[in-house]
Every structure is written in C-alpha cells, then in structure tokens.
Amino acid sequence: xxxxIQTIKKKRAEAVNRIISKGYLSTKRVYVGMAxxxxxxxxxxxxxxxxxxxxxxxxxxxxxxxxxxxxxNLEPTVEVVEEGKIPVKYGRVTPQRARDIVERHLKxxxxxxxWTI
Amino acid sequence: xxxTKYKLTLCDGTACIxxxxxxxxxxxxxxxxxxxxxxSVSIHLSGCLGICQKGPVLIVNxxxxxYGRVQVEDIPEIVESHLxxxxxVTRLIITEDHLYNRFFRIFGDVDFxxxxxxxxxxxxxxxxxxxxxxxxxxxxxEALAKALESMTPEEVIAEVKKSGLRGRGGAGFPTGLxxxxxxxxxxxxxxxICNADEGDPGAFMDRSAIEGDPHTVLEGMIIAGYAIxxxxxxxxxxxxxxxxxxxxxxxxxxxxxxxxLGANVLGSDFSFDxxxxxxxxxxxxxxxxxxxxxxxxxxxxPRPRPPYPSVKGLFGKPTLINNVETWAxxxxxxxxxxxWFSTVGTETSKGTKVFALxxxxxxxxxxxxxxxxxxxxxxxxxxxGIPNGKTFKAVQTGxxxxxxxxxxxxxxxxxxxxxxxxxxxxxxxxxIVIDEDSCMVGLAKFFIEFTQDESCGKCTPxxxxxxxxxxxxxxxxxxxxxxxxxxxxxxxGEMIKRSSLCGLGQSAPNPVLSTIKNFRxxxxxxxxxxxxxxxxxxxxxxxxxxxxxVGCGACKRICPVGAVEGTRKEKHLILQDKCIxxxxxxxxxxxxxxxKA
Ligand SMILES: Cc1cc2nc3c(=O)[nH]c(=O)nc-3n(C[C@H](O)[C@H](O)[C@H](O)COP(=O)(O)O)c2cc1C
Ligand code: SF4
Ligand code: SF4
Ligand code: SF4
Ligand code: FES
Numbered sequence: 001x002x003x004x005i006q007t008i009k010k011k012r013a014e015a016v017n018r019i020i021s022k023g024y025l026s027t028k029r030v031y032v033g034m035a036x037x038x039x040x041x042x043x044x045x046x047x048x049x050x051x052x053x054x055x056x057x058x059x060x061x062x063x064x065x066x067x068x069x070x071x072x073n074l075e076p077t078v079e080v081v082e083e084g085k086i087p088v089k090y091g092r093v094t095p096q097r098a099r100d101i102v103e104r105h106l107k108x109x110x111x112x113x114x115w116t117i
Numbered sequence: 118x119x120x121t122k123y124k125l126t127l128c129d130g131t132a133c134i135x136x137x138x139x140x141x142x143x144x145x146x147x148x149x150x151x152x153x154x155x156x157s158v159s160i161h162l163s164g165c166l167g168i169c170q171k172g173p174v175l176i177v178n179x180x181x182x183x184y185g186r187v188q189v190e191d192i193p194e195i196v197e198s199h200l201x202x203x204x205x206v207t208r209l210i211i212t213e214d215h216l217y218n219r220f221f222r223i224f225g226d227v228d229f230x231x232x233x234x235x236x237x238x239x240x241x242x243x244x245x246x247x248x249x250x251x252x253x254x255x256x257x258x259e260a261l262a263k264a265l266e267s268m269t270p271e272e273v274i275a276e277v278k279k280s281g282l283r284g285r286g287g288a289g290f291p292t293g294l295x296x297x298x299x300x301x302x303x304x305x306x307x308x309x310i311c312n313a314d315e316g317d318p319g320a321f322m323d324r325s326a327i328e329g330d331p332h333t334v335l336e337g338m339i340i341a342g343y344a345i346x347x348x349x350x351x352x353x354x355x356x357x358x359x360x361x362x363x364x365x366x367x368x369x370x371x372x373x374x375x376x377x378l379g380a381n382v383l384g385s386d387f388s389f390d391x392x393x394x395x396x397x398x399x400x401x402x403x404x405x406x407x408x409x410x411x412x413x414x415x416x417x418x419p420r421p422r423p424p425y426p427s428v429k430g431l432f433g434k435p436t437l438i439n440n441v442e443t444w445a446x447x448x449x450x451x452x453x454x455x456x457w458f459s460t461v462g463t464e465t466s467k468g469t470k471v472f473a474l475x476x477x478x479x480x481x482x483x484x485x486x487x488x489x490x491x492x493x494x495x496x497x498x499x500x501x502g503i504p505n506g507k508t509f510k511a512v513q514t515g516x517x518x519x520x521x522x523x524x525x526x527x528x529x530x531x532x533x534x535x536x537x538x539x540x541x542x543x544x545x546x547x548x549i550v551i552d553e554d555s556c557m558v559g560l561a562k563f564f565i566e567f568t569q570d571e572s573c574g575k576c577t578p579x580x581x582x583x584x585x586x587x588x589x590x591x592x593x594x595x596x597x598x599x600x601x602x603x604x605x606x607x608x609x610g611e612m613i614k615r616s617s618l619c620g621l622g623q624s625a626p627n628p629v630l631s632t633i634k635n636f637r638x639x640x641x642x643x644x645x646x647x648x649x650x651x652x653x654x655x656x657x658x659x660x661x662x663x664x665x666x667v668g669c670g671a672c673k674r675i676c677p678v679g680a681v682e683g684t685r686k687e688k689h690l691i692l693q694d695k696c697i698x699x700x701x702x703x704x705x706x707x708x709x710x711x712x713k714a
Contacts, residue, residue, distance in 0.1 A: 004262035004383035011258075011375060015250035033242065035328040036360050037321070064251075067329020069224060069242025070483030072475075077242075079223055086124055086179045087223045111120075117227050 026062040028106055029081040035068035042094065043076035049098035053106070061106055074117055080105055089117040122157040123200050124226040126176040130165025133172035137189070141173055144189045148196040158200055163225060164232040164494075165487055167218060167461060171211050181222050185211035216256060216452045219243055232499045234461065235485045236469045237285075237445035241329030246364050249371035252332040258377055260451035264340050265385045268451075273344040274300060277447070279455030281467030286312055286403075286440030287518065287545050288620070289466070289533040295437060298427040300345040302435035307347035309338050310431065310438040312408060313354035313361070315545070316400035317516035318567055322471040322546045323441035325483055327354075327361040330445070331368035335391060337444030339382060340451065342389040345437055350391035353408055355398045365393055400517070400571035404619050405438045407573070418573050419619035440545070442471055462488030466532035470543065476513075476550035479504050484548075486531065493527040496550055507552040511635070515544025517564045517571075518624035520631030521557065540631050542624070556653035557636040558643055562590040564628035568621060579622030582613040586629060596656040598644035603633060655698045658713055662689045666710035672702035 002010065032038075032047045050063050071077060074091030078101065081087045088111050090101060097115060104110040127133075127142055142160065149155050166174050171185035175195070182205050184195065191209060198204045219239040224230035235241075244251035252258070264273050278293030299307065311334060315323040327334060338350045354362055369391055372378040380388045394412050396402050402417035409431050411417035430436020446468060450458050459467045466488040472495065474484045479501030486495060492512055496502065503509050511521040520541035522529065529539045536543050551560065569583035586609050589602050610626030617623045633640060642648045649657045662672075662681075666688045673681040673689060680696040683689030691702070691711075703711045 002384060004265040004385050005259070005267070007376075007383045008253075008258050008262040012253050012256070015253035018250050019254060031243075035325060036358070037325070039360070064245045065247065066243060067241045067246045068325045068483065069220065069230070069329075070238065070325065070485075071229060071480070072482040073480070081223065084179050086121070086226065089224065089227065117229075 023062045027060045027082060029062040029064065029079075030106070031064050031066040031079040031081070033068055033075060033077045034065040037068050037072060038075045038077065041075040045095045046076050046078065046093050046098045049095050049102065053099075053102045058102060058106060071117065077117070090115045091117040120157065121159050124159050124161060124178040126161045126163050126178070126225055126231060128164075128166050128172055128174040129162035130169065130172075132165065132169035133174060136173045138173040140189055141175070141187060141192065144192040145196070148192050149200075152196060152201055154196070154200060159226075161226050161228065161231050163221075164234055164490070165461070166221075167215065167234060167457070168211070168213060169460065174211075176225065177205070178226060180205070183211050183213060184209040216260075216449045219255060229480045229482070229484075229499055229501070232494065233485050234469050234487050236449045236458075236461075237326055237333070237442045237471055238329065238483065238485045239449070240333065241325060241483075244330065246329055246331055247367050249332060249368065249375065252330070256452065257332055257448075258336055258383075260448035261336050261339050261343075261377070262383055263451055264343055265383055265387060270300060270344045270346065273340060273451070276455040277344075277450060280446075280450040280458035281455075281462070282443065282446055282450060282458065283466060283533065284440055285442035285446075285470065285545070287515075287543070289543060292439060292443055295427060295439070296341060296344055298425070299347075299435050299437040302428060304435050306349070306432070306434045307345055308431045308434055308436040309341050309345070309347045309350040310408070310412075310436060311338055311350070311352040311354075311441060311444055312403060312405065312438055313352055313358075313441050314396050314403035314408060315355065315358075315441075316398070316403045316571070317545055317547050319475055319549065320473050320516060320545055320547045322473050322483060324358050324361050326441050326445055326471070327358075328364055331361075331364045332372070333445045333448055334365075334441055335368055335372055335378070337439075337447035338391060339378065339389050340447050341437055341439070341444075343382075343387050345435075347437065348389055350389065351412060351431070352391060352393045353396055353402075353412060354393060356395040357398055362393060362395070369393070399573075400567070401573045401619070401621050404621060407619070408438070409436065416573075418575055419621075421618060442546075463530060463532040463535075465534050466543075470531060470546060472514075472546045472548040474500050474548050474550070476548075477503050477507065477509075477552040477554075478550045488532045489530045491528050491530055492522065495531070495548070496527070500550065503550065503552050507554065509550070510553050510555065511551045511557065513541075513549040513551060513560065513628070514547065515542035515624075515627070516547040517568045518542060518620065518627055519544045519547070520627050521551070521560065521635060522631075523635045540634060542627070554651055554653070556594070556649050556651040557632040557639045558590060558594055558649075559651075559653050561629040561632045562587065562594055565590060565625065568625040572621060572625070576616070576618050576622055578613045579617040579625065582609050583622075583625050585609055586613075586626065590629070593640065593643045594649075594654045594656070596643070596647045596654070598640075600644065602644055603637065603640050606630075607633060652713055655700070658698050658700075659693060660691050660696060660698065660700070660703055661712050661714070662691055663710055663712045664688070665708050667708055669708070671705045671707070672711065675701045675705045677701065 175184045282292040283289040407417040426436040471485045668686040
C-alpha cells in the first residue's frame with residue numbers, strides 16, 4: 001500500500017507523462033484564455049483558429065486553454081511559450097490576429113511586437 | 118526597434134530596497150551602458166517576491182534564472198557573463214520550489230503583473246483548469262497528502278493559525294480560530310462550506326479564481342474536512358456562473374476518479390466528498406446564516422448569531438464556512454508554510470488579497486497583492502493611473518458595504534484595520550477608481566439603490582430606512598434637495614447601522630456616510646446651489662449654444678423633443694423650458710458649440 005504522499009507523487013509523475021504525451025515538449029506552447037470574461041471578449045473563435053491550424057497540419061505546437069490571468073481590458077489574451085525564450089503575451093487577439101500569429105509567429109518565429117502586452 | 122534579448126526583473130519590494138536594490142538598479146544601468154546593452158536588455162521592477170531573506174533578488178529571462186543576495190560587486194560579472202556571453206553565474210543562482218507565484222514565470226515582466234504576488238491566483242491563466250493533470254503536475258494535492266500522512270488535525274489547524282490567514286469574504290475573521298472552534302465541537306456530522314455567492318455588484322474575483330484553478334478550492338476544503346472532522350463539503354455558488362459551475366463539476370469528477378474525493382482519500386482512512394448547490398443570486402444569501410437557510414431549502418434570510426455556524430450550522434450541525442479565496446490559500450500555507458505566509462503582509466493582516474480593479478484606471482483587471490500594499494501602488498503602479506489626463510477623485514472599496522476614500526488616503530496600506538480606520542473596508546475585493554467626472558452623490562445613490570433592493574425585509578430599519586435614504590438621495594440628485602437632508606441621511610444611516618440584524622443592513626449606509634464625510638461639499642452644492650460639479654446629475658445641467666455654432670442643424674435634427682430652434686447657417690438656440698437634458702445635441706455637435714454646465 002502506498003502512503004498518501006507516495007500516491008500523490010505517483011499521480012504527479014503519471015500526470016506529467018500524460019501531458020508530455022499530448023505534445024507538451026513541442027517547440028511552442030500556445031495558451032488561449034477561456035474564462036467567462038475571455039469568452040465574452042471572443043476567445044472561443046480565437047481558439048478555433050488555432051485548432052483549425054493544427055487540424056490543417058500545423059505541427060510542433062501544444063495548444064491549451066487557460067483561465068483568466070486578470071488583464072480584463074486586453075482580452076482575449078494568448079501566450080506563446082517557448083523554452084529558452086521570453087514568453088510572448090498577446091492581447092486583444094481577434095480571429096484575424098490569431099491567423100496572423102499562426103502564420104507569422106508559430107510558422108516563422110516572428111514576434112508581432114505591436115500586439116504584445 | 119531593436120529586439121529585447123534579455124528581460125531583467127529586479128525586486129523592488131521593501132526588504133530588497135532596504136538591502137540596496139536601488140543601488141543595484143543604478144549599477145545595472147551603468148553596466149549595461151558600458152556594454153552598449155541598453156537597447157537589448159530591459160529592466161523591470163517587481164513587488165516583493167516573497168523570498169526577502171534571500172534578497173536582493175534579480176531574475177533574468179529567458180530561462181527564469183533567479184539570483185539571490187546580489188551585491189553591487191556582482192553586477193559586472195552578471196552582465197559580462199550572463200548578458201554578454203550567455204553563461205549564467207552559477208554561484209548566485211537560488212532555486213525556489215514555492216507554490217505561490219507560479220504565474221510569474223510567464224507574466225512577471227509585465228508591470229501590471231510584476232508588481233503583484235499571487236497565492237490564490239497562482240495558477241490562474243497558467244494552467245488548463247479543466248485538466249486535473251495540469252494541477253497535479255504543479256504539486257497539486259500534495260498539501261492534502263502531506264496533511265493526511267504527516268500531520269494530525271490539530272497540527273493542520275495550528276499551521277493555519279500560525280499563518281495568520283483571515284477570512285477573505287469580508288469580515289476578516291481569523292481562519293485558524295474558526296477551524297478550531299468547529300473542530301472542538303463533538304457531533305455525528307459536520308459540514309464544510311465554500312461561499313462562492315459573490316453578490317457584490319462588479320466583483321468577479323471568486324468566479325475567476327474558480328474558473329482559472331478549481332482544484333485549489335477543492336484541496337483547501339478537503340484539508341479542512343480532515344482538520345475539523347467533517348465528511349461532507351458543499352460549494353454554494355450562484356447559478357449565474359455557469360462556466361465556473363461546469364469547471365467545478367469537472368474538477369470534482371476528476372478528483373473522485375483519482376481517489377482524492379470519496380471514500381478513503383488517497384488511500385487514507387479519511388473520507389470526504391463535495392457537492393455543489395446553486396444559489397439564485399440574492400446578495401443577502403452570501404451572508405453565512407442566510408446561505409445555510411438557503412441550502413436547507415428555506416428562504417435565504419439571516420438569523421441572529423450566536424449560535425455561530427461553527428456550533429450550530431447546516432441542519433443544526435457544526436459548520437465551517439469560508440470564502441473561495443480563503444480556501445485557495447490553504448494549500449500554499451501547508452506547503453510553503455504558515456511561517457512563510459505570515460512573513461507576507463502587515464502586523465494584523467497576512468498574505469495577499471485579490472481585488473477586482475475597475476473604473477477609471479488604465480489597466481483594469483484582477484490584482485493580487487501582499488497586504489500592506491498602498492492604494493497608490495495598486496492604482497498607479499499596477500493600474501497605470503487615471504486615463505485621459507483626468508484627476509483622481511476617490512477609490513471605492515468594499516462595494517455596497519464599503520466606503521469612498523479621497524486622495525489624502527492614497528498612501529493607506531491595504532489591511533483590514535487600516536482601511537477601516539480610513540473609513541472604508543477591505544470587503545470582498547471590489548475596487549473602483551473614480552475620477553472627476555463622477556458624482557459622489559450619484560455613486561452613493563447607486564449603492565443604496567442596490568442594497569435597498571437586496572434587503573431581505575426582515576428588519577424594519579434596513580427595509581424601510583434604506584428606502585428613505587434612497588428617496589432622499591434621489592431628490593438631491595434631481596435638484597430637489599432640501600436643507601437638512603444631509604443631517605437626515607446621517608441620522609438614518611447611523612440608526613440603520615445600529616439596529617440591523619445582519620451585515621447587509623449594518624453596512625448598507627456606509628457608501629452614503631463615507632461620501633458625506635469626505636465629499637460633503639458636493640452634497641451641499643447639489644442641495645443649495647443645485648449644481649453637480651461632475652456634470653452627471655442630468656437635472657442640474659443646462660445645455661446652451663455658444664458662439665462656435667455654424668448652424669449645421671445636427672442638434673436640431675437629433676433633439677427628441679424639438680427643443681432646438683434655428684435656421685441653417687445661423688446660430689441655433691435651445692429652448693430651456695422644452696429641453697429634457699438628454700445630452701444628445703452635445704454629443705452630436707462637431708463644432709464644440711454646445712456648452713454643458
Ligand atoms: C450581506 C452579506 C453578503 C455576503 N456575501 C458574501 C459572499 O458573497 N461571499 C463570501 O465569501 N462571504 C460573504 N459574506 C460573508 C459571510 O457571511 C461569511 O462571513 C464568510 O463567508 C466567511 O468566510 P471567510 O471567513 O473565509 O471570509 C457576506 C456577508 C453579508 C453580511
Ligand atoms: S439587516 Fe436587512 S438584509 Fe439583514 S436580516 Fe435585516 S432586513 Fe434582512
Ligand atoms: S450641431 Fe453644433 S454647430 Fe450644428 S447647429 Fe447645433 S450647435 Fe450649431
Ligand atoms: S439636451 Fe436633449 S432635449 Fe435638450 S436640446 Fe439637446 S437634444 Fe434637445
Ligand atoms: S522584498 Fe524582495 S523578495 Fe521580498
């Protein structure tokens with residue numbers, strides 16, 4: 001029998017493995033704000049753009065939703081996190097901006113400075 | 118613009134400043150100049166990072182390398198080695214595996230976030246709230262495992278007491294004491310309740326906390342169940358929060374699947390489960406005894422205390438009620454330590470508090486700061502100040518139970534006692550910034566309109582008194598105020614506060630009384646000069662056409678009551694006896710030719 005601490009450590013290791021198997025170690029991780037406030041600002045459509053891009057063959061990207069970080073008047077927000085780089089935080093992301101983020105940032109590595117927070 | 122290669126975050130908290138962080142800042146700038154790095158390296162200042170004994174602290178991004186006890190002499194080495202040659206200075210690196218401030222790795226270099234410290238919201242905006250794996254991977258439920266395996270219930274309570282945590286739902290009662298009272302009761306059943314009613318107009322802290330990280334609330338509740346000897350937890354949440362409810366449901370289901378809820382939690386002999394109850398959204402149902410009545414299926418009406426819920430609560434059983442934010446702090450207290458928690462904050466108030474910063478500030482949003490942060494720091498450093506060149510007039514904290522503080526209180530430190538002393542309250546975390554364009558009488562009227570509507574009607578002073586206050590305020594804003602009205606409001610307010618049963622009535626007059634105290638002259642102007650300096654009370658405004666008029670006729674076309682006269686290309690005229698002061702002509706005039714006064 002495992003003790004509670006042993007149990008939770010095992011669960012943590014399994015959880016990390018599951019997250020990795022979903023592609024966490026991809027070069028880029030994309031987080032889209034999906035809380036009531038973010039969704040009200042239109043984040044579902046933004047999420048769809050990224051989902052669609054992946055369905056259409058965009059690789060090496062781990063896509064996740066996240067709660068609200070608290071920056072209300074800049075929502076929807078999207079972060080692009082890359083190991084060894086400064087996390088890029090985009091604000092007021094529309095579906096059009098999301099498409100540009102896919103084309104320019106995710107595919108070509110260009111940080112679109114004017115949309116960053 | 119040259120690309121920023123490195124972002125440095127220098128701790129600008131009190132302890133680090135005492136340890137010469139300002140000198141470090143200058144040395145850093147000089148050293149960057151020397152190497153011609155000013156374009157490619159940016160320096161950001163953070164609030165206290167919670168590791169003061171290792172300060173001054175400097176974080177280098179990318180990589181989130183944290184340097185501790187940095188001395189001026191170390192600066193050339195850090196710049197030359199890390200920023201020029203990309204080789205970190207190993208001997209200065211500190212590693213921290215704290216639970217709090219998780220968000221800082223992603224968001225710390227943005228001023229709005231960098232000045233915050235996050236305990237409750239540590240994972241919000243960082244993890245997928247619908248995936249228990251994300252929570253587990255960040256030491257989720259480790260605090261629970263630690264409590265079950267290596268702490269007695271008494272030790273858990275002692276740890277919470279040591280932290281100095283006080284209830285975040287408004288009243289600020291010491292959490293550890295409340296747990297102890299409930300633990301001491303002997304009963305066959307006990308309950309743990311999470312108060313997620315959040316009835317304050319404009320407040321959304323609890324909703325965001327749950328939507329961003331539901332598991333931390335569950336973890337806090339399960340730990341409490343173990344500590345007080347309860348088997349059942351209930352989350353009372355308003356039905357208007359469908360997404361938060363959905364995420365709680367998912368979190369509960371996942372926790373059950375993992376054996377974290379249900380029989381034999383994590384293989385121990387402790388069993389606990391949680392269910393969700395929906396509230397209909399009445400403000401008074403957030404009051405703990407009304408909330409209990411509502412869960413029992415009765416009308417949500419407060420009852421006198423004592424007996425307190427800790428003795429006689431839900432179905433007559435000992436019941437522990439805490440707020441969402443209180444619950445979310447518990448795992449951090451157990452893993453980072455009650456002692457650590459108590460180093461954050463002021464003498465009487467420990468840890469952090471979440472505020473929903475709204476109103477006339479550049480950066481609106483959720484802000485979690487250490488107790489002791491000043492209002493000025495929140496409004497200017499985090500909030501970015503007042504937009505459009507307007508001047509600050511007041512800050513309202515505590516929503517319908519709180520008060521309005523003018524500029525002279527901007528340096529007040531956030532804690533339960535200081536805010537009360539200044540004439541407001543901490544409340545649950547609403548913070549509205551008000552500029553010169555807002556009428557204080559109108560604001561007071563807004564809040565009393567809310568409370569008189571939400572009064573459950575049980576006590577006459579609260580039910581009738583708030584109505585009378587609302588009527589008086591209405592007539593003042595309509596330009597029909599009478600001499601003596603201010604005194605009447607004061608008398609009524611004091612009486613309602615003294616003779617109401619629950620916190621709703623006891624605090625309902627606060628917005629009115631505090632605006633009278635701090636902005637009495639505005640009330641007097643309304644009553645005696647029929648003037649609203651903010652230009653908000655429509656009845657006291659007059660619109661007139663001035664010399665800039667070119668006679669375009671736009672105002673005449675838009676006026677809904679035909680109060681504008683004039684022929685094309687000639688100066689127009691507003692008939693004051695017809696004008697209903699709707700302001701549409703003022704809005705439509707492109708020539709600034711209508712004067713509002
Ligand atoms: C009118 C009224 C409304 C309240 N609404 C809430 C609420 O929405 N959420 C909350 O946590 N506490 C609310 N409270 C405070 C609760 O009665 C209670 O003190 C609190 O839930 C205890 O938790 P804490 O010690 O963690 O703050 C309200 C109190 C009053 C008088
Ligand atoms: S003070 Fe007001 S809300 Fe509270 S019990 Fe009395 S009437 Fe009801
Ligand atoms: S809209 Fe302005 S400029 Fe045109 S007629 Fe009216 S007051 Fe004159
Ligand atoms: S304020 Fe309204 S009612 Fe009065 S003149 Fe202008 S448009 Fe007409
Ligand atoms: S003041 Fe710098 S870590 Fe606390």
